[in-house]
Amino acid sequence: MTDQMFVRPVRTRPIPEGARPLVSLKGLTKRFGKVLANDAITLDVYPGRIKALLGENGAGKSTMMSMLAGRYKPDEGWIEVDGEPVRFTSSKDAIRAGIGMVYQHFMLVDSMTVAENVLLGQEGSFFVSPREMEHRVGELAERYGLNIAPDAHICDLSMGERQLVEILKLLYRESRILIFDEPTAVLTPEETRNLFEALWRMTEQGKAIIFISHKLEEVIALADEIAILRRGRIEGELDPASIESKADLASRMVGKEVLLEVDRQPAEIGDKVLEVKNLTGLGLTGVDLDVRRGEIVALVGVAGNGQKALVEAVTGLIRPPQDTVFIMGKPWRKFFAESTWNRSMCYIPEDRLGLATLPNQNLVDNLLLTTRKGFAKGPWLDKKKAAKHTTRLIEKFDIRPGRIHALAWQLSGGNLQKAVLARELYREPKLIVAEQPTQGLDVSATEEVWNRLLETRAMAGVLLVTGDLNEALQLADRVAVIYRGRILGVLDNTDKDIARKVGPLMAGIVD
Template identity: 55%
Template sequence: MTSSAIRLENISKSFGDVHANRDVSLDIRKGRVLALLGENGAGKSTLMSILAGQLQPDSGTLYVEGEAVVFSTTEKAIGAGVGMVYQHFKLVEAMTVAENIILGRKGSFLLNKAAMYRDVQDLANQYGMDVDPRAKVHTLAMGEKQQVEILKLLFRQSNILIFDEPTAVLTPTEAEGLFVAIKRMTELGKGIVFISHKLEEVMRIADDVAILRRGEVVDTLLVEDVSSTADLAERMVGKAVLLEVNRQPLEPRQTVLRVDNLQDEVLKGVSIDLRKGEILGIVGVAGNGQKQLIETICGLKKPRLADSVSLFGLHWKEFFSNRSWDHALSYIPEDRQGLATCRDLDLVDNFLLTTREGFTNGPFLDRAAAAEKLEHLVELFDIRPPNIHALAWHLSGGNLQKMVLAREFYRKPRLIVAEQPTQGLDISAAEEVWNLLLKTREQAGVLLVTGDLSEALALSDRIAVMCGGEVIGTFSVDDTEQVDRIPQMMAGIKQ
């Protein structure tokens, strides 16, 4: 067995009455990938925040090469060789790749740009990364931006790299590039912590697995001792999880959404329609107009022509000037921590953000009634911690997503716009959301925007592929010939 680069010993951390970690002990070894698994709220992010110097443990000790250390800041963790690659990149968009990588480096204020570009290019080549040191960050694809984040840490001589859901924003091709880079890192002696809910990735990339459940390590094992993803899922959630859905065809009914020749600075004549009783999946590489389309449909952005978007037979302006809080439109945004919720409000107030009209009596807001309803939803959706007075930022990303889903489905919408609805959810929660979306289409039309092609094909009745601000093709999921062409369509190749 390779030597331990870092050991976490009896780490505990609580937030009020919530025990995020309980006596957790882990070894992160040189030249190996440790997959850290667990349901939403199991304590993974808290544990890694402690390792990265963002949080301090209530008790327990960190050891680096056998020496006890205290990471009181992220700078101290980085100085000890520990770096974290976050889901949301922390880059300066107006600067070049090389400038981002050396940003904050101690030394002379005057830089030799030629040497800077050469050093960054040599580093990228060493780890098999294809990124131009002179390129402005704002021009890069998501996979390239992630490479910049990784190179920042490698430039700082990080020996332990933590990846938190690293493929959530990547295309399959970009994910392949990441796996190649991780393999190269381990070959050069780096230790990797890999957090993911995509168990196929874990089986492929990991050497060791540690499973957290309710803040405690319940299992540690070698990947070679795991028989299948189903075995891994059962170990993680404590019960068999199949991640199967039974999508029975329904007869589509009245049209709930019609987009006709929608144009703006990105969109180029987009036309789609959605009927009650069906799920229309929008797929494509991020940044190809999905955001502009969704923002216009959901009222965040005004269309140039009011009649280019109709909801329930009403033109865009007519609908949004007098829309009802329930039995109408529900939006589940990708940005659950910024757009969907307010991090410093408790769960009751976050629940009321879109449902308050259902709890008002004249000028008075019946917060007690809202709290009572939310208590039921917290239990129904298994939101942890089950404390309606907890602040939104106290919840893990997955549990916050379940809170948003509970709130929006409570409104009994006839049109649901679901943007990456299972991103960051564990396999058990994802299965519940899939089945909930399928059940909901009995009373609604569902517009599903997802970067997970398998999710789109499992849930959708029809698929629309977007590239370059256009809909390249719209077709039934039963059209196998068109389904096989989705990768080419995502690259902008029309039939």
């Protein structure tokens, strides 16, 4: 997505003279054991303005915002709202002060509807009828241009649609200070445009917005000012008008030059490691797709068009119709009956905290989640050996904080994704199913993941499921477009017009 896709209202970038911050952070410091997550953070956020917060994975962005939202207590320093010091003992205190936050990891009840989740815990909601709930939430969604059915159940929603529910929860509270932590990570371009228009409308009402994102083009287009966080400290603030390019902003963020692209050289193509033949059912119709060793095949499409069902059918989460899925030359049932822990298939899920890891277990136990047979001696697990290999993977993939006993939920989204990738590549797979593998990663980490996926072509074929068209074009040898459960086309990346052709196919338009 490029900044040209946004039509920004005419705004005055400078802070009005004499304006008072709506919220101020004064020397906030937070430690987790020996790890200094935030170091004397001082930051002002003004009403009617959008402040973007940039930093590498593990720089301390989410920790800082969690203190502002009342989730964590600072070890040192304090917070001021309207110029008055406040002390939050819980997120409820922050909500009462007018602060709302949408987190990277969703906090929704799967068995409830959209409307029930939005009103859950809200004052007076206990006596509201389901019809009235749906009416209120429907009006709210329509007001901000968010396309979501209030009577839909969370368990039936895509990741992008679940993100919209989290945003609706925040809007319903009418918070004056709104914190968005990677809100567009799972949104389509159209949903992102709608969100940005909603954010601009909120600033017109005098709300202050903090926007955390790794998508630099969005930050440049959206923000009034940009604060850069590096290793737990604010390194400086920038006027977006002073930024020359995405590469310029990326280098300022990470302190070194970032190319924002990879050199994809052709690899030797081998045997088929995945073959899908006329797969009909599970919301899919006549799907034909194959992946060979040495290539990356990207599956792209607007969220909710059948990607989830296809991934689940391939990876063993649901049973496909017989004789429709073949892995490494074996029928689906035979493959999973004989599958080994290594040199087989690995899956990098989109839901990194729920499906990919155990949130309350450390990195060693999360390594063992899919590799335990490689560390087994009879009925016993060699935990010391697993710990040594975990330490090596932490160093190799630069996973922060670099402690094997850190719990999965304590890692930032990007570092948790790197931990999952490290674990799965350790298995030396022959087929990799990677679902949104760089979602929530900073530009430096994204480049690293891209390069590692390209390297794996020497031993594996990769099915890359992504909502990022640029990622697909950078990595894939072939791009398959899915729409309403059908593969409408498979395009070779050597086609110079591929970028022009993919867009209409994603919208269901076939020449």
